[in-house]
Amino acid sequence: MSGDPTRADDTTWGRAYAPAPLLLGVRHHGPGSARAVRAALDAARPGVVLVEGPPEADALIPLAADPDLRPPVALLAHAVDEPGRSAFWPLAEFSPEWVAIRWALDQGVPARFIDLPATHTLAWQGEEESPSGPGPAGTPLVKEAETREGPEASRSAERTEDPKGPEEIGDVQDAEDAGEVEEQVRVDPLAVLAEAAGYDDPERWWEDVVEHRGPGRRDPFAPFTALEEAMTALRERYGAGGRPRDLVREAHMRLQVRAARREFGEAVAVVCGAWHVPALREKAAVTADRALLRGLPKVKADLTWVPWTHRRLARSSGYGAGIDSPGWYGHLFRAPDRPVERWLTKVAGLLREEDRVVSSAHVIEAVRLAETLAAMRGRPLPGLSETTDAVRAVMCEGSDVPLALVHDRLVVGDVLGEVPEAAPAVPLQRDLVREQRRLRLKPEALERELGLDLRKETDTGRSRLLHRLRLLGVGWGEPVRSRGSTGTFRETWRLRWEPELSVRVAEAGVWGTTVLAAATARAESDATAADALAEVTALAERCLLAALPDALPVVMRVLADRAALDTDVGHLAQALPALVRSLRYGDVRGTDTGALAGVAAGLAERVFVGLAPACAALDADAAEEMRGHVDAVHTAVGLLTETLSGAAPTAHTDLRVRWRSVLRTLALRDTVPGVVRGRAVRLLLDDGELGPEEAGRLMGLVLSPGTPPADAAAWIEGFAGGGGGMLLVHDERLLSLVDAWLTGVPAEAFTDVLPLLRRTFSAYEPGVRRTLGELVRRGPGEPTGGAAPAGRTPGFAADPDTGRADAVLPVLWLLLGLDPEQQARRETVDADDYAEVGT
Structure with a gap:
């Protein structure tokens, strides 16, 4: 890997005359960036690939080669002593970081994470803040889960304002010429670049300059060079962009890059948010970088892979590095050619499944309309806005109702990743996976209803598992009213697996190593801590539903004690129904x-x-x-x-x-x-x-x-x-x-x-x-349709009204598709029967 970069026939590092180290600035979860990263790595053939992410996860990188690890997935880090304090680093198949990791594994090249360790990230969350980068190009992959105390108890990893001053994140003054870090407005780099280019929509600008960039460019590093120049200008103008903790993260990344260059020479490739590239290119002193990292808070952390969903990659879910259309971006990344035609064909298939009349002619016309709109708007190719307008006009007949379905199912999507058994997990998680497989109850991202017949052994086991998880605070299923049956042997659940439930399982691990043991311990603890009698009776009901025979005696003892002391009839009346x-x-x-x-x-x-x-x-x-x-x-x-x-x-x-x-x-x-x-x-x-x-x-x-x-x-x-x-x-x-x-x-x-x-x-x-x-x-006693006996309920006649019944016949024949004259010749109609129908 030490070839001369001036030799045109060198087949390794110097072939494309890439600078050292090779800094590939990307947009997280950008399919265009992912394709460009793959092309650049193929051209440069580096000796090591460094990726933005927590270094503690280096041991988990080989699992990315496991065929059972299917994105979208996320690295989950949680504090050992406080599992609710957690953070995610999501990756989709079209994420540049995932593409870089898979390239390194396929080529037998080492891959490492170089961002600030999770031990500091989680500790910062405890101080009501965590590191972040700006906007789509620089926001880190990290996303914190909400703790069981609710959103206000957790602090999102995208919240970067530092209310306590710079002294809590290290000696930032050294990096600011011994001055205080000035308060700045948070900068979205893509929004600034899009505005400079005359666009009012950063997403549309990014699609035009990156996602719709045609293949076959001779220089695979050109887009990264251009993006680095743009980000350098932004950093010169805005500094840290209102994110002082980025200075700490970038100091750690610079130290990691230096260590890799000492070990592998100049053949080092770095994949990170484009916002950080100018800082990594900067010639900073080692002592200054180490000073920024001195005295950072720490907590003990565990990391693993967990399934993720496209819906949680969306910005609407609260994820700062999210995108508006994960499903659309995944399609762009997978489509080998003709992405618009393939997309509209997929839309037509979805609408047909919903019993809408959509033919191949609709697809052809929608493609033509999308291309025409792109030409009128000056775009190189039809984007999501053009295809959406075409679908609305051609396939949905101007209605936004079926269009909402297309957006939910395809533009965002409900893809759920998978994680192999070899991935590290708490014992409770492993027991839950075993129970899910035994009961054939697979987690799914798409919300669905599950009807259970408690007279069947398998359905009874499913019900017990779902009730135990609810008692543990793992809301995988929500009970709903059963349709068409009120028997106690029927249960209906609304199921939907969310990535954050992995955190809930980790939290519940403190109660036991199996679902049964954990639910039993949690029920006993809740019974002892309950304040009201109704809470204890409700808990007794939940223990029966979850089949917790060992917890029931404890709950009943507490219930008897509380009932004997409570003299409020309202409390007693409220407790009795649940019991x-x-x-x-x-x-x-x-x-x-x-x-x-x-x-x-x-x-x-x-x-x-x-x-x-x-x-x-x-x-x-x-x-x-x-x-x-x-x-x-x-x-x-x-x-x-x-x-x-x-x-x-x-x-x-x-x-x-x-x-x-x-x-x-x-x-x-x-x-x-x-x-x-x-x-x-x-x-x-x-x-x-x-x-x-x-x-x-x-x-x-x-x-x-x-x-x-x-x-x-x-x-x-x-x-x-x-x-x-x-x-x-x-x-x-x-x-x-x-x-x-x-x-x-x-x-x-x-x-x-x-x-x-x-x-x-x-x-x-x-x-x-x-x-x-x-x-x-x-009025009382007033007859209708003829004489009625005295005292008959008003408004109801004594006999059927044949005249009103006859008026129904033409409509009935029309609904049945019958000709009245032919029907009269074919069979004799019993007038009395029709009179009853009319009545």
Whole structure:
């Protein structure tokens, strides 16, 4: 590698007359930069390749040659003692750094990372700041994950303002002629260059000068030379660009480059953000660089490879070095030729999958339109804006709705990388991977719904794993309401794997080496630390869902202690439903819930005793909250009695009888708020413990002229709220009572009553409200479509209306595609059947 650079026939370093060291300034995640880096390395044939990244990851570089390591991936660094403090260095297949690493591995050339060590980067994050570079060309690959305390607890690696002054990052004064680092506005170098070139969009400028640069250039180093000259001018104008910590990072990179040149001679190639190239070319003193690195904070760090996604490469995800269109850039990097035609063909395939009519003619016309737009806009080739405009006009018929799908699925994309088993990982991560494979539950970047049948062993195992991960704070899956089934043996999950979940797994590793052990330890700790009784009952439910038999005794002991000391009926009523649900889930999952049953029954008894006194003297907000507790307890008592009916029939009967007695007390006691009294009457009526006549009598008493309108309206809200309003639709007498009371409310009180009634009736479905309005408009007892027996519900006729049924036939034939005359000749139509259809 020591050939004479002046020899034209030298096949190694000096062939293309490259300067030493070879500094290849790139845009992170730029496919044009990636292609240029590969061409430059092929021409220069360096003896070592240095890449911007944490040096602790040098041992992980050989894994990049493993066929099971498929980008996008990221280097994950986390503090050993505080796993939530972490940072990522993402790499896609079109990232210049990834291309340089793969080139070095393919050629048998050493590759090393030269950026500031992660031990300092993570320590800086603890000081609410981390190093960064400016904009797309200089922003580092590092991206910090949000800790479980939330975004405000973590500090993004792209935040570069130093609120504590330069003394905390080393002796920056030496590099600034002993002066203070002046406050500067953060500079986006690409934006400045694009503006100088007359562009208002940096992305479009970059596409024109780099991504659309045709192949076949004789000098593979020309683009890097031009970019270095531009960045040198920017650094002369803006200095550190408002990022003083870049000076520290660049000092470390210079020291690493010097060490490589001592070991490998001049055949050294460096791939880094273009913003740093002028600083690396600078002839700085070794003592000055070492002074900048003196006294930096440190933490012990571990590094590994983790899967990444295109969506997390996007700038919209908060990643400072991100790009707007990872999927589009990946296409540009992979397309061997005719990128526009191939892209629009891919778009057409996606739209066809969504049942949109898109033919090859649409593709041809879209290509022509994109090329025409590029020519009119003075661009060398159609870019993303031109192809998007063509797709909107030709394939989407001017609509942005299907275009949004194209942007989400193709322009951004949902590609998820893969990491081999040989990659270092915490024991909990390895156990999770084993469980995922055993249960055939593969992580995916695309959000999807997973329906589980808990009667099947595999689905039960999947449910337990997802519940255990949720208990550990690893939100891979989110439970959603099941469609088409309300049985307890059904579960539906919305799954989506995010790269940050790898950090959550690392954090959860402090609880155990397996998912089961970690979830058990976490549940026991949460039970001990819980403040409210409802938290403990909810935790008991989660322990049953996650099948944690070792944690359940600890949770139940804490639950019994808290329940014995808590005298607040509201807390008890809030805790009971979760406890009873736990019994129900335990039945379907085959879990022993005997201890839960005893605690639930005792909790219910305490609610029965204290509920009526607790409902006295409540304001409007407290009364509304208490109504919710009454509903929840009513449902819980029903489930509890079903659960206990097999083992203890007497207890089952006593619970139901006692609860009905409590409801009667609530319904008849004047000191109880109207909303609670009305709900108690409604619950008794629904259970058949109160006849319609008695319910009508109680309603008549409440709606009498002597009752204040606001109290009457609250009673109506409690009685008629919920149930979708069907009670009033089918019970003419109750509807008449409400109607008569409402029409008799004095004008001066009507404005006070109206908000309460509106809140009640606005919860009904539009069809129910329409039916109620029609019934009230027609009036009680008024027949429709002929004579009706006395007392029939208004608005409904006694017999089908054949005239209205006949009017349906032409429309029905049209929908079925039948000719009425031919149909009449072919078969005889039963008029009565059609009358029923019309009705």
